[in-house]
Amino acid sequence: MRDAYVIGAGQSAFGSFPEETYLTLFDSAFDRTLDSVDGELSPDQIEEAYIGTLGVGGRQIGLSGPAVTEHIGLHGIPTTRVENACASSGYAFRQAVAAVRSGMVDVALAGGYEVMNDTSADQTKWWLGVSGQTEWERTSGTTFSGVYAQMASAHMEEYGTTIEDLSRAAVKNHANGAQNPKAHLGFECTLDDALNAPTVADPLNLYHCCPTTDGASAVLVASEDVARDVSDTLVRVVGAGASSDSVGLFQRDSLTSIPASVRAGEDAYEQANVEPKDLDFAEVHDCFAIAELLAYEDLGFCDRGEAGRLLREGVTDPDGALPTNTSGGLKSKGHPIGATGTGQIVEAFEQFQGTANVQVDEPNYGLTHNVGGSGGGVTVHLFERVGSAA
Known part of the structure; x- marks a missing residue:
């Protein structure tokens, strides 16, 4: 190969x-x-x-x-x-x-x-819903935000995750997206904004949901x-992991993890012969704020239940140990469904070229993580800068 x-x-x-x-x-x-x-x-x-x-x-x-x-x-x-x-x-x-x-x-x-x-909004909501299980989720009235709200509620109950933890993810990504001229929602928000926005699907509010x-x-x-x-x-592709899973959330054993992310990540890390600690930046799939927290844990950035701590300690901030979603993520940059996966790779390429809007200092390894629906299909790609072409 x-x-x-x-x-x-x-x-x-x-x-x-x-x-x-x-x-x-x-x-x-x-x-x-x-x-x-x-x-x-x-x-x-x-x-x-x-x-x-x-x-x-x-x-x-x-x-x-x-x-x-x-x-x-x-x-x-x-x-x-x-x-x-x-x-x-x-x-x-x-x-x-x-x-x-x-x-x-x-x-x-x-x-x-x-x-x-x-x-129309109703038609768009219907199309978004087809990414979930048809009979027992979409046509039974469960929305895309409703599925992730169940995941957020379960994570809060199991690990003590808070609304403030979810909101910190939104604040971070909006701060990054405000520097991205191609972002859909290219403006900053305060923690107070993200804590007090209108409810979309409890416990998720407007600032916890991508556009x-x-x-x-x-x-x-x-x-x-x-x-x-x-x-x-x-810029070499050193890992290309992927995995599928049950399309319906109700068909899985846990609501606090996306198993396909775990498997795809493990596959990519093994191919690349790197570990999460080797990463210099990551673009993870944050269609909802809880999805970013799940990604931290599923991809080995931290232990189970520790995602909120990473946000509170600034680990995933641009000047942290693992800058994450420097593009603004789906939350601020936007989520045109079919364009999101390669859109993440655009950010990775620009990071290695030194042309990113929120630039990481001389990165060597980067990761992109792209989730279909609530986890029915996931890809994880790892990239390495291998120096000058000369």
């Missing part, structure tokens, strides 16, 4: 854009991806594409992947649409890495898009030969 490298990554602005389509959003992300490549890379060198999307609102459901690649001028290349709910483009990226590692192609495109704000977002993102994955030709800084 060959090594695979990220040689470019870019995203559109994330937000609510009634004048945009999924094609124009992806076009913007792809242009920025090409611009981010250090050297010269022709689109003709891209041999395969994997495009993630849930398909909110019912637009081009069939063949939406080829519709995107044809629109951006990648005529005739094999294109696969990938759907694993919120983890769609995380899985798309994993497929691109596998294609390069196997030797099938030398350059692959992974990306995703979503348009979520051109339908519904329009946006697109894209990443170029290449072999070492190509990477050395076009890159000043080599």
Whole structure:
């Protein structure tokens, strides 16, 4: 198996854009991806594409992947649409890495898009709900926020986690997102704001929930030969873990962990031969504040029940031992479902390039963690900066 490298990554602005389509959003992300490549890379060198999307609102459901690649001028290349709910483009990226590692192609495109704000609130809520179990969750009245509220309540009861712990995650991510010009909710909030916002699904309030977002993102994955030709800084994919689980929360043994995150993380760490203590930054899936706390514990950043302590002690702040969600996370940057996974990798790539809006000091290892639904599918990717391409 060959090594695979990220040689470019870019995203559109994330937000609510009634004048945009999924094609124009992806076009913007792809242009920025090409611009981010250090050297010269022709689109003709891209041999395969994997495009993630849930398909909110019912637009081009069939063949939406080829519709995107044809629109951006990648005529005739094999294109696969990938759907694993919120983890769609995380899985798309994993497929691109596998294609390069196997030797099938030398350059692959992974990306995703979503348009979520051109339908009614009820329709959007319905589409979000399909990421959960259909019969006993969605059509029985359980909302996406309701599922994570159950997880939050269980964590509070089992470990003494507080509303303040959840709110600290929101405050941190908004502070980071306020420095990100592409963030959907690019403003700061106070702890008082996050503690006293209107309830969405008790115990979660408005500041504990990510927005519904329009946006697109894209990443170029290449072999070492190509990477050395076009890159000043080599960013190697050293771990590509993934796992599936029961789609319904009620089907699992615990409400205070996402087992697929644990397994995907262990797989990625083993491939990379690194441990959580080796990480210099992480982008974790925080569709709801409790999801970020669960990620800390599932990915080994701390022991069970200790996630709130990490936030209180500033461990995951930009100047802490493990800066987490420097992009603003889903909470502030936004959550265009199909674009989120590769959007996290955009942040990782910029960290290694030294161009991030909230820059970590000379990172060597970074992690991205992308969750589908309440944990039915998860990807965890580990990246290493291996020095100059010279």
